[in-house]
Amino acid sequence: AIVPEHITWNVLNDAGVPHTESHGAPWHVEVQLTSCAFNCADNPQLNNTIFASYKVINRGQEAIDSLALGLWLDFMLGCFRDDHQGSAPELNTVFTYNHDNIDGSSLGGCTEEGNFGENPPVQAVTCLNQDLSSAMVFFNSSLIDTHYELYFPTEPQQYFNFLNGRWRFGAPLTYGGYGFNPGQDRPPASFCFPGDPNDPSAWSSHHSSILAYDQNILPSIRLGGLFPDESRQIDVAYSYFREPGADYLENVTVMYAGIEALQEWYDNQFESSCTPAPFCEENCIWAGDANADGIANHCDLLAIAVAEGQRGPTRNAPYNWSPQPGEDWEDEQSNGANNKHLDADGSGTVAFEDFRLSHLHYNLTRSGYQPPPPVYREGPELVFDAVGTFNFNNLSAGQSTGLGRLRLMADIPELYALAFSLEYDTAYFEAIYGQYPGYNLDTRTFMTGPADRAASLQFDYARVAPEGFAGEGRLTLLQIKVKESFLYPLPADTTLIRFKNIKAIRRNGSEIEIGGNAVVARFPGIAVAAEEAPENPDILFFPNPADGRLEVRFPGRQAEGIEVLDVAGKRVWYGEGLFVDSAGLDLGGLPGGVYFVRLQIGGAAVVRRVVLR
Template structure:
C-alpha cells in the first residue's frame, strides 16, 4: 500500500473496529481482466481497479514482469440525489472496503419488496467472467446445425442470466426471477438458455464479442453507509467491464471499458440524480501528478508535472515510477455528458498544507457537493489558481479545462501548482430517475504514451486518440479491431502444452523440453493469453507425446521462453469443456519419491500448532540418486474434509536438486477443492542432471477441528498417496516414478459429529471435482455395498452395487449429469452408511 494512505486508513480502521458489526457481510471478491496490455482488478463493492491494498490498473501488462506499474491506485462509483421529500441520498465509494467500511454490498434488491434477498450478499459476493473463446464456441456450435453438440464451457453455463436452468447446479443457489446479467435471447422469452445457443452479450451491442468481460451486482441498502454516513438511495448496480485485444489498434489494446447500469429500486422517484467516478489516479509515482479535463470529449486526464516520473518519496516507499516521458491516463464518459469535474487534496500530503476546504469530504453533503462543482465545504469552484477562492464570484463547472500545452489556458501546468496528492470527481447529471427505472453510464479508461513524446506532448497524443475510442463505441464496438477467430480443430489452449485438456504441472515438463530446443515457428496473429481455443499454424517439431511444438508457445509470439511459463501459471488448473479426469496412482517403490511427516499422531481437539502436520517431500538419496534427470512432476492427495492448507500450504526450495533455481522452472500448487498438492520441476537448457536427489519441498496441512471419523474406535491412519508421478530423462524420454508415502494417526476423534459421519466407513472420491467420472476408494470388507448418487436437492440420480471385497469402484456419469453439486451415499450390508459431496464441473 502506498505510503500516503497509511495514516488515513489507520484512522478509518480504528473507527471501523468500533462501528462495523461482527459477522456483517462485506465484499471480498476480486477478479482480473487480462485481455490486452492492461491488467485490471475488478471488485464488487463500488470500488474498482485496486485490490484493496495496491493499485491494479497495470499497464503495460506483461505476464511475469516485476515490478508492475499501475496508473490508477483506486477508482469508485459515486451516486447522489434527492427523494420526494427533498432528503439527500448518497452512495459513494473510496478506500473504505479496505477495512470493511462501505456504501455498497454484493447482491441485487428484490424488485417486489425493495429489500435485499436473504443471504444475497454472501451468494453474490463473486464476479462472473467470460472470454471471447467461450462465446464463439456457443455461436459456432449452434450455427452449424441449430443444436449445441459439444460440452459448453463452465463460464457459459454459470452466467447469471435470468432463468438460467443450469445456474443452481453450477453455483449452488437459485437465481431470483428478475433482470440480471445480459444475454443474447434467441427466442425472446426472457430466459437464458445456453443449450438453445444463447450466450452473454453487452446489452445494446449484440454483435460485439470482447476478448474478456465481467459482470457483478451490488446494492446500497444492505447496511448503514459507513463510507459517507449518508442515507441509501435504493440503488442496484449492474457492473460490467470488458476489453479488446486488437492486433492493429494499439489504442484499444491499452483501454478497459466499464458499464454501470443503475436501477432505482427505492419506494419513490429520485431527483437531482448525479452519477460519476471518484478517482485516485497515480501515474506510477503519486507525488508528481497533475490533472485536467476536456469538456468536449467528456474526459478527465492525469499527466506528470515534469518529464521524469520519479520522486524520492515514492522511491523510499517502494512505488515504481514510469521514468522519462511518462504517460497520460484518461477516463471518458462514452454515453453521457460530463457536467462537473472537481478534485480535492489529500489532507496529510504537501507543503504548504492544502486549504482544509479543498480536502476530503467530511459529511454526506460534502460528497454531493463534489458531484456538483463545489468543494466539500460548499464553496463553488472558481476560475483561476487552484479553483478554491471563497472571495471569487467567477464560478465554473470544470476544473482545469484547458490543454496544459496552452500557455494562456487554465491548467495546473500553467498555474504551476504545488505537488499535492489529489483525487478527482467527474460527474454526469442531474437527472430524474423514476422508481424502477435505470440509467447507464458507459466509460473508457485509456492509457496513452507515444514513443519519444514528453509529458505534455502525451497530453496531445491522448486528446487526439480519444475521439477514436468514442467512434469505436458509436459504431457498436465492431470496427477497426481484428480479434482471434473461432477454432474447432487442432486448437491452442494457452497453458495446455501436452494437449490433455487441462493446464497443470505435467505441462511444465513439456515446456522445459521445448525450451531446451529453443524452437521458433509461426506466431498467432492475433494472439491471446486467455484460456480459449485459438487457431494456430503447426511448427516443424513435435513434443515427445506427439503434440506439436506450437502448443508450448503459450503467448503466441512465435518462440518458447520464460514468458510462456508465466502463461501456464496464469491459466493453471483451467480445463477445456471436453476435459475428462484421468490419473494414475504411483506404484509403491523404494528409492523414488517419498514423504517424511513431522508428526505420528494428531488430535482434532488440540490447538492449532499441534494440529499442523508438515510433510517433507524427497526424491531418492545421496547414496542412490536418480541418474540423468531433466524434470519431474507429481501430485499428492489429501482429504479436504479432514485437512486444510496452513502456513503457506506448500513451500518449494530456492535452489533445487536440478541445479540453481535460475536455470530451473518450477510450479507448486494446492488445489484445496480437490485436495491435491501439485509439483513440477524442469530444466530448460536441454541438459539433464547426471545424479538427482534431495528435498523437493514441504507441504503443510492442518487437521480440521470437525474432521469426520472414518476408522473404528475414534482413530484413523491417514496417508498421502502420490499420483501421476513421472520424470523426464536423457533423450526426452518420459518414465513413471515409484513412490512411498508416510502415515499419521488421527486419534480421539468424536464418534458422531454429524449424521453422515456416524458409520465407521472409509470413503474417498478421486478426482473431486470431476467431469462426472470418478473413482470411489474404501476399506476392503466382506459385506455387500450399494452406491447412490443424489443431486443438490436430494433427487435420486443413479445407483449401483459394489462387489464384495472391493476397494475401488468406478462411476461414469459424465454423459448424463450436468455440472453441479451432488451427494454420494455408500450403504453397507450391515446397515451402516456414509455420504460425501462430489462436485461436477
C-alpha cells in the same frame, strides 16, 4: 451491429452488507452490469477496449432527488508510484499515464514484475452516453506532503463532496497546482488536470510539480432524481493505448485520437468497425495452457522453463481463455505440442512472464478435457511435516490454523524444475495452501492460495531453479486449516495427505524420478460411521477382493444411494437412487487398492472395507 465475442452480466446492490468504506446508509440502489469485448481481425483498438453498461435502478420505496454516480479509479498503471492522472472533459474521459518513459524508474519502490518498462501505455475511461459533471483527484496515502483535504474520503459527506467536484471537507476545486489553492484568487474548476500533458503551459499533473505517488481519480456523472423502479443507463469504455515506438507522452496523443474513434464507433453501433476474427477449430492456442494438455496449471511453468528464450512468430490479442489461431513455430515440445503454445502473451518469445496468463486462467480447461489418471509415487525425496505445536497425530475440528513445511530431503543432481500437487480430503481439511501464494517472477515459484481457482482437494506447487536446487532444504511453508466441524460421521479417524503427479526435470526437459512420503493425519475421538460386523449374514459384499465387479446383498432392506471412498476419504464412485435387496457395483474403472463402500440403510450408515485387484 457487430456482436461482441465475450459478454458477461452481473448484478450488485448496496443493501446487502454494511457500507464499510463510506459508513453511510444504504440507498437501495441496484446496478445491473453488462460488460463486453470484441475480437476484431482489423481493429486492434477495439480489441484493447472493454465496454461496460451500468443500469442503475432505484429499488427503494422513496425517490432519490440528487443522485450522482462516480467511477472509483485506482488505475495502478504498472508501478503505482509514478502515475499521473488527467481528464479530457470534451471527451468525457479521464486517464492515467506515466511520470517518465520508464515505468517505475524515477521514484523507486516497485519491483520489475508487473511494470511496463520502456514506453509505458495510457489507460483511459470514457463515458459514452452521458456527460461527466466533474473529475476529482485524491491521494491514497498520507506518506506524501499534501493537505489532508486531498486524502481519500472516509465519511458520507466527504464522498458526496468528491462526487460533486469539491474537496474532502467542501473546499472548491480551483485551477492550477493540485487544484487545492486556499487563499489564492484562482478560478473554480470542475475537472482536475484537463490540460494535455504534452503542452507545458496547460494545467496537467505532469507540469504542476505534483508528486506522482498513488494518485487516484474519481469522474462523476450527475443523474439527478430517480423515482422508485426508475433506471438510468451509463455506458463506459475502458481502453488501453500503447503505440509501437511511441513514448509515454506520445501515447497520450494516441489516446486523444483513439477516444474520438471509440465514440464514433459507439454512436454508429460499431457498424463496419470490426471484422470478426476467424474462429480457430484445430491446434488452437489457449493462452496459459503452455504444454497444450487442455488445462492451465502449475505444470505449464516447467514447459516454459525448458524452452525459455526460443522465438517464433508473434500473435495479436486477445489473450483470454478462448481458442485463438497462431502460426506454428519451428520447434516442438517433448509431448509433441508446437512451441507456439508456450508464448501465452503473443510476444514471439518464450519467457517466464508467459506464466502470468497460466496463473490468470488457473485450472480453466478446454472443452472435453479429461484429466489423466493420478500418479502417487512414494519416495524419500519430498516430505511434508508439521511446524511448531501443530501435530498430525492429534487433530481436531475447529483447531487453529497450523503451519507445515515442504522439504526436499536429498541433493538431486541436475534438478532444474519441480512441480507436484499435495492431495488432501476436504471432509477433514478446509484448505491447505501456500503461506506466500501466487506467482513470484523473481524466484520463478508458484503455489496456490486460498483464493485461487485451484483444483479441489489439492495444493499445487511449481518452481524453476536455474542454478539448481542447492541440496536438501525447505521449499515453502503451508497453512493447514482443519474443518470447523464434522457434520456427519466420517469413514475413518485417519486420512492421508499425499504427493500426487510429481514431475522433476533436467534443463533439457528429461524427467528425474523422485517420490514423496504420504502423511497420515489422525483425528482421535471423531465420530466414525458404524461398520457392521462382517459375519452379519444380512449384508454381504462379494467377491472381496474383487476384480472390478462387486455385488452387495441386503435382503428385505432398501439402500438410499451407495458411494465408494478411497483411503483418503474422497468419493470416487456413486450410485444414485433406491436399491432394493441388492446392488451390483461396476468398479472396473478404479485402480487397485483399498476402498470403503458406504450405504444408507434405514437411516444408518453401513461402511465396509473392500479390496480391488
